[in-house]
Amino acid sequence: MKTNDVILQxxxxxxxxxxxxxxxxxxxxxxxxxxGGFIGGLMSAAALVLLALAxxxxxxxxxxxxxxxxxxxxxxxxxxxxxxxSFLFDRPFLSHAFDYFTLPLLGxxxxxxxxxxxxxxxxxxxxxxMTIILSIGEDR
Amino acid sequence: xxxxxxxxxxxxxxxxxxxxxxxxxxxxxxxxxxVSALINIAVALGLVLHVRGNGIxxxxxxxxxxxxxxxxxxxxxxxxxxxxxxxxxxxxxxFAFFTIGEPRERHxxxxxxxxxxxxxxxxxxxxxxxxxxxxxxxxxxxxYALIVLGGxxxxxxxxxxxxxxxxxxSALFVTAVAYLYGTLGTLNMADLSMRVAEAGQDxxxxxxxxxxxxxxxxxxxxxxxxxxxxxxxxxxxxxAAVFAGLLTKVGVYAIIRVFTLIFYHDQAVTHVLIGVLxxxxxxxxxxxxxxxxxVHRILIYNIVAAxxxxxxxxxxxxxxxxxxxxxxxxxxxxxxxLLFLLGxxxxxxxxxxxxxxxxxxxxxxxxxxxxxxVAALALxxxxxxxxxxxxxxxxxxxxxxxxxWITGISLASSLLxxxxxxxxxxxxxxxxxxxxxxxxxxxxxxxxxxxxxALTVLVLALGVGAQWAMPYVAxxxxxxxxxxxxxxxxxxx
Numbered sequence: 001m002k003t004n005d006v007i008l009q010x011x012x013x014x015x016x017x018x019x020x021x022x023x024x025x026x027x028x029x030x031x032x033x034x035x036g037g038f039i040g041g042l043m044s045a046a047a048l049v050l051l052a053l054a055x056x057x058x059x060x061x062x063x064x065x066x067x068x069x070x071x072x073x074x075x076x077x078x079x080x081x082x083x084x085x086s087f088l089f090d091r092p093f094l095s096h097a098f099d100y101f102t103l104p105l106l107g108x109x110x111x112x113x114x115x116x117x118x119x120x121x122x123x124x125x126x127x128x129x130m131t132i133i134l135s136i137g138e139d140r
Numbered sequence: 141x142x143x144x145x146x147x148x149x150x151x152x153x154x155x156x157x158x159x160x161x162x163x164x165x166x167x168x169x170x171x172x173x174x175v176s177a178l179i180n181i182a183v184a185l186g187l188v189l190h191v192r193g194n195g196i197x198x199x200x201x202x203x204x205x206x207x208x209x210x211x212x213x214x215x216x217x218x219x220x221x222x223x224x225x226x227x228x229x230x231x232x233x234x235f236a237f238f239t240i241g242e243p244r245e246r247h248x249x250x251x252x253x254x255x256x257x258x259x260x261x262x263x264x265x266x267x268x269x270x271x272x273x274x275x276x277x278x279x280x281x282x283x284y285a286l287i288v289l290g291g292x293x294x295x296x297x298x299x300x301x302x303x304x305x306x307x308x309x310s311a312l313f314v315t316a317v318a319y320l321y322g323t324l325g326t327l328n329m330a331d332l333s334m335r336v337a338e339a340g341q342d343x344x345x346x347x348x349x350x351x352x353x354x355x356x357x358x359x360x361x362x363x364x365x366x367x368x369x370x371x372x373x374x375x376x377x378x379x380a381a382v383f384a385g386l387l388t389k390v391g392v393y394a395i396i397r398v399f400t401l402i403f404y405h406d407q408a409v410t411h412v413l414i415g416v417l418x419x420x421x422x423x424x425x426x427x428x429x430x431x432x433x434x435v436h437r438i439l440i441y442n443i444v445a446a447x448x449x450x451x452x453x454x455x456x457x458x459x460x461x462x463x464x465x466x467x468x469x470x471x472x473x474x475x476x477x478l479l480f481l482l483g484x485x486x487x488x489x490x491x492x493x494x495x496x497x498x499x500x501x502x503x504x505x506x507x508x509x510x511x512x513x514v515a516a517l518a519l520x521x522x523x524x525x526x527x528x529x530x531x532x533x534x535x536x537x538x539x540x541x542x543x544x545w546i547t548g549i550s551l552a553s554s555l556l557x558x559x560x561x562x563x564x565x566x567x568x569x570x571x572x573x574x575x576x577x578x579x580x581x582x583x584x585x586x587x588x589x590x591x592x593x594a595l596t597v598l599v600l601a602l603g604v605g606a607q608w609a610m611p612y613v614a615x616x617x618x619x620x621x622x623x624x625x626x627x628x629x630x631x632x633x
Binding site for chain 1: 143150153154158160161199200201202203
C-alpha cells in the first residue's frame with residue numbers, strides 16, 4: 001500500500017523556505033554574530049535533506065540538477081583564489097581586505113573579502129554533505 | 141614576506157581541485173598532473189636556492205605577525221624535504237600512469253594523490269603546531285582514500301585497521317596540543333620554544349613531550365609499527381611507494397623538529413628514551429626483514445629499521461649526528477620510494493609476492509634485476525651510493541658521544557638489512573625459474589623504467605655528489621643544533 005505523505009509534503013514546501021532563509025541569515029551574520037559558512041552550509045543541506053525525505057531522490061535531482069562534487073570543488077577553488085588574490089597586491093597569502101560602500105537599499109555597508117572565503121566554505125560544506133547523503137541514499 | 145614559501149603547497153592544492161572538475165577525462169588528468177608535478181619540482185628547487193641565498197624564509201599568512209598568526213617557515217631542513225617530496229611525488233605519479241588502471245583513475249585517484257602531497261608539504265613547512273595537526277589530517281584523509289580506493293577485500297580489511305590507529309593517534313595529538321596550550325598559552329613553534337626555555341622544562345613539560353613522541357612515533361612507526369606491515373602491503377605499488385617514501389617520514393620530521401626546536405632541555409630523559417626506542421625499532425625491523433620470505437614484508441620491515449636509524453641520529457643530537465640524520469632522511473625518502481616501485485614492478489612481473497614461487501627472473505627482466513641490486517646496495521649504504529654518507533655521519537656521531545651499544549646495534553642491523561635484500565635479490569632473480577609460472581605473471585610496462593631510472597640516478601648522484609650536497613645539509617643542521625636561528629627568523633620584528 002502506498003502511503004499518502006500529503007501533510008509532510010505540504011509542510012516541507014513551507015518549512016524549506018524558512019530553513020533556507022535562516023541558513024542565509026546564519027551565513028551572512030558570521031562576522032558579527034554566531035554563524036558563518038560552516039553552519040550556514042549545514043543548514044542549507046538540512047533543507048535539501050528535508051526535501052529528500054518528503055519526496056524522493058529522483059524528484060530532488062530533477063528539481064535541483066546539480067552535481068554536488070562540482071559544488072565542493074567550486075567552493076574549494078573559490079576559497080583558494082580568495083587567498084591567492086592577495087598575490088595581485090603583493091601581500092602574503094590569505095590577506096583579506098574590507099571597506100565601506102554605500103549600496104542602494106542597504107545604505108552604508110561593510111564588504112569584506114572574508115565573505116568570499118566563507119562562501120567557498122559554504123559551497124564545500126553543502127557539496128560534501130549532499131554528496132555523502134545522496135550517495136548513501138542511492139546505494140541499495 | 142615571500143609568497144614563494146607557500147607555492148610548493150599551492151601548486152598541488154590548485155591541481156587537486158582542478159582535477160575534480162574533469163575526473164572523467166583521463167588524458168587531461170594525466171597531462172595536468174604531470175605538468176603540475178614538474179612545476180612543483182622547479183618551485184621547490186627555487187625555494188631551496190632562495191633559502192641557501194637569503195637564509196630562513198618565512199611567510200606570515202594574512203600578514204598577521206607571529207605568535208598571533210600562522211607562519212610558514214622554510215628553513216633548509218624543511219626546504220630540502222619539500223624538494224625531495226616533490227621529486228618522489230612526481231616519480232610515483234609517473235609510475236601510476238602506467239600501472240594504476242583505469243577504474244581507479246576514474247574514481248578520483250589523481251585528486252587524492254595531489255591532496256596527499258598538499259598534506260605532506262604543508263606538514264614540512266608549517267611553523268604552528270596546530271597547523272601541523274591540520275596538515276597531518278589532510279595527508280591522512282587522502283591516504284585513507286588512497287589505501288581503500290579499488291575496494292578489494294584485503295584493502296578494505298587493512299584500511300579499517302589503518303583508520304582506527306590513525307584516529308586514535310590524532311585524538312592523542314589533539315590532547316597533547318590542548319595540554320601544551322593550557323600550559324604555555326601559545327601554539328607557534330618558535331614561541332613555544334622561547335616559553336619552554338623561559339619556564340624551564342619541568343616534569344610536566346617533559347611528560348607532554350613524551351606524549352608528543354608517542355603520537356609521532358605512531359605515525360612514523362618508531363617502535364609502534366604494529367599497524368604498518370598490513371597497511372602498506374594492501375594498496376597498489378604506486379600508492380605504497382608514496383606511503384613508504386613520504387608518510388612515515390613526516391612523523392620522523394615532526395619528531396626531529398619538536399625535539400630539536402622545543403623540547404631540547406631535558407635530554408637525559410627524552411633523548412635517551414628516543415635512543416632506546418631507536419635501538420628496539422632497528423632490531424625489530426631487521427628481525428622482520430630477515431624473517432619473511434615475501435617481497436612486501438621485506439621492504440616494509442626495512443622502512444621500520446630505517447626509521448630507527450634516523451631516531452638514533454636525533455637521540456645523539458650532536459651536530460654530526462643531526463647532519464647524518466638529515467642526509468639519511470633525504471636518502472631514505474628517495475630509496476624507499478625507489479624500492480617500492482621496483483618491488484611493485486617485480487611483483488607484477490612475477491605474478492606473486494612470495495619469494496618461494498620466484499626464481500630466474502634475471503633472464504626475463506635483466507634491467508629490473510640490476511636496478512634492484514643497485515637500490516638494495518644504496519639502502520644498506522655501500523660507499524658510492526647515497527646511504528653511506530648519512531650512516532657514516534650518524535655512526536661517527538654516536539661513537540663520539542659514547543653511545544657505543546646502540547652504534548653496535550645499528551651496524552649489526554645494517555648487515556642484516558644487507559642480508560634481507562640479498563636474500564630477496566638472489567631468490568627472485570637467480571636460480572631456475574619455477575616450473576609453473578603463476579597465471580597472473582605479466583610483462584612489465586616499459587614506461588615504468590623512466591621514474592625508476594630517474595630515482596636510481598638521483599640516489600647515485602646523491603652518493604657521488606655528497607660533497608656538493610653537504611653545504612645544504614650543513615645549513616639544515618645549523619638550524620637544528622641552534623634553535624635560536626629558527627626563533628630569530630620567525631620572530632624577526
